[in-house]
Amino acid sequence: MVNSSTGLPDRKINGAMLKSLQIGNYVLIDSLDVTFPEGLVIITGQTGAGKSILLGALSLLLGEKADASSVAQGADSCFVEATFAVPESDTDLMAILADNELCSEDGDIIVRRVVNRTGRSRSFVNDSPVNLPLLQSIVSRLVDIHSQHQTLLLSDSGFQLSMLDHFAGNTSLLERCATLYHSIREKQSELEKVRIRLERMAEERDYNLSRYRRLEEAKLKEGELEELEQEQKQLANAEEIKTELCMVESLFSSSDLPSDALPVSSALKEIQRQLEKVSRFIPQAESLVERVLTARTDLEDVVAEVMAINSRTELSADRLSYVEDRLSLLYDLLKKYSASSVAELIAQRDSLSGMLFDSQAVEDRMAELRNEIDSLSSEYSEVSSRLREARLSASVPFAREVTAAIRELELERAVFDVEVTEGPASAKGSDNVRFLFSAAGSSPTDVSKCASGGEMSRLMLCLKDMMARFVKMPTLIFDEIDTGVSGSVAARIGEKICSMGRNMQVFAITHLPQVAAKGDAHYVVEKHFDDNLGKATSTIRLLQGEDRIMEVARMLSGTTLTNAAIENAKELLG
Incomplete structure (x- = not known):
């Protein structure tokens, strides 16, 4: 096509x-x-x-x-x-x-x-x-742009390690190794946070304990503040309240009223009696009798309630002193703990209780994290060992292939080698890889220290060629x-x-x-x-066609085209 x-x-x-x-x-x-x-x-x-x-x-x-x-x-x-x-x-x-x-x-x-x-x-x-x-x-x-300057990658240990892993087919091992490494780092990070939290809990324990005890000793009850405030109003005005209630009682049934005045109860009885007489002549008055009777009943209930309230109303200086002291304590706690209600004080008390008595749960989490880290580290060590074995096994054939490829580019004596040594733990295992090179064929050393620009360029080309065979480029x-x-x-x-x-x-x-x-x-x-x-x-x-021939000829001869350059271009283009 x-x-x-x-x-x-x-x-x-x-x-x-x-x-x-x-x-x-x-x-x-x-x-x-x-x-x-x-x-x-x-x-x-x-x-x-x-x-x-x-x-x-x-x-x-x-x-x-x-x-x-x-x-x-x-x-x-x-x-x-x-x-x-x-x-x-x-x-x-x-x-x-x-x-x-x-x-x-x-x-x-x-x-x-x-x-x-x-x-x-x-x-x-x-x-x-x-x-x-x-x-x-x-x-x-x-897109991957491979420039003259990209040969600097040859000096990068990460690039060297990646090349060897591609050749060795270590993709699945690397994925597992990276997963384990990052999991360990995450667990270690969480462990450090838990440790700091435990230390902070210990440092703040005395302070939090003092705050908790004060709230605990206050025996807080939700809704108590409103009840006390109402009671304080009643106790502070108890004498006036009783005077008024007694007056109500006396108005209803007292005989101490002026001679020409009847108590309310007596007046209503008399009204009822007179209306009953009238109802013999005027039938409509019967409903008025019933309404007065109802009023008398309601008023008797009111008086009974007034008498009950009067009997309950105390003139107690001791109780008033207690209520005011209790209110003072609650107001002080609200201010000290920046709360707007007793319910918030209770919530703070419970929170402090959790902080004081949940340290065991934090210690348990620390132990759990340490066990998880030990388990993950053990598996990480196993995967890292398998990676090292795979890299060591692949290093010889990898070096042999690169050497053969570079020699095809007219570096007939060139020698390429791979050195695998133990390194710090990372997401790619615990190995260091170093590319060694010698154009003369003896005592290869670090590629960044011995290869010329042209040699580095050819070496990089060979490596890219190999990568194209292993991965989707x-x-x-x-x-x-x-x-x-x-x-x-x-x-x-x-x-x-x-x-x-x-x-x-x-x-x-x-x-x-x-x-x-x-x-x-x-x-x-x-x-x-x-x-x-x-x-x-x-x-x-x-x-295309003649244009391409002329461009290749220009590249051969420069600005002045010659017949020889044109013929040479045709030959190169086949």
């Missing part, structure tokens, strides 16, 4: 693939919309044409810091957008997309980043806004990895990169014709100057 956009044959790839790239108002790129095929994609161009600008745009998608200088002159903002095809078998990436509700219907991933004139940026995945850490976690699985971009080499070495590097392109999408930004001729597709970056606008712009276009 042929790609309709490029006219090149499609092939099945194992990893992510950059399908298209759109750039607008980015530095010297006004507008760019280009599609890419699978396999090995070559990008060339004269110095200063804009290859680094293209790479910078891709780096922006990878989450690099946004800069206002990226926005083209006269524009308010710039954008970079890329569409990636991702195999469904990449379950880790699919899980990230699903967890963040970023999946698309067609399975493609569209990543977009916009930078405005102030330097602030916004990021989107499948048209949904995302933060920078999430963008980085997604795009790092889609993202689209790999080689940024002038062939700098400092030429001739047959360059041809070998081209072959190596080309072999990687058989199983994954690889971009090679190169200045060597031997490498450029290996590509499945060849793009050229060009700079044009518009005299009318007074500015330069960079573009990229696909080269």
Whole structure:
């Protein structure tokens, strides 16, 4: 099947693939919309044409810091957008997309980043806004830019360990090791918090005990304050209350009233008697008799209640003193404990009780955590030991394969070795891995101390080639990895990169014709100057047929094309 956009044959790839790239108002790129095929994609161009600008745009998608200088002159903002095809078998990436509700219907991933004139940026995945850490976690699985400076990774112990583990197939062991390590750290963190809490409980025990005892000794009862306040009012005014109640009693039935006045009870009896006489003549008066009788009954109940209240009302100075003392205590406690009610005081008392008497539960939790940590640590040690055995077993064949690969790049005497030693515990076990190298073939030493730039570059290429066989690799971009080499070495590097392109999408930004001729597709970056606008712009276009021959010939001979260079280009392109 042929790609309709490029006219090149499609092939099945194992990893992510950059399908298209759109750039607008980015530095010297006004507008760019280009599609890419699978396999090995070559990008060339004269110095200063804009290859680094293209790479910078891709780096922006990878989450690099946004800069206002990226926005083209006269524009308010710039954008970079890329569409990636991702195999469904990449379950880790699919899980990230699903967890963040970023999946698309067609399975493609569209990543977009916009930078405005102030330097602030916004990021989107499948048209949904995302933060920078999430963008980085997604795009790092889609694109890997391998530059000249990336050979610094060879000096990184984490990278070296990761390479050996990929080769050894330690994925499941590493996952279990990381789970155990993080569980231990979490338990240790909780244990430290419990220990500090227990210490604080001990330090505050005397203070809390004093506060608790005062509340406990107060014998608090919910609703007591309101009852006491009411009782205090009655006791403080008891004499006046009894005087008034006695007056009520006397008004109802006392004989001490003036001679011309009847008590209320006597008056009502007389009224009832007179109405009964009238009712013999006027039948309607009978209802009045009944109503007076009812009034007499109600008043007798009132008087009975008044007499009961009067009998209960005490003129007790001792009781008043007790009530006022009790109220004073409660008011003092409310103020001291910043409470608004006795119910809140009771809650504080119960809380203090828990703090004082729950230390045993905290001590039990400490013992439980220590047992859990011991159990997890024992399993961690076992998994770490299995990892070490796997790494030691894999180190020899790994070193042998790397040595063979590097020797194919015309370092015939080169020796590569792997040293596995015991190290501090981590999520990746308790091993240190060190890559050793010697170009001369004797006494290999730390790779960061003995390899030249060209040697490091070739070594890194070999390692990336090996990684492509073990894991699903993202689209790999080689940024002038062939700098400092030429001739047959360059041809070998081209072959190596080309072999990687058989199983994954690889971009090679190169200045060597031997490498450029290996590509499945060849793009050229060009700079044009518009005299009318007074500015330069960079573009990229696909080269085919005669155009590609002429570009490879230019790379061979420089600015002046010769027939020999053209023939040589045809020969390189096959």
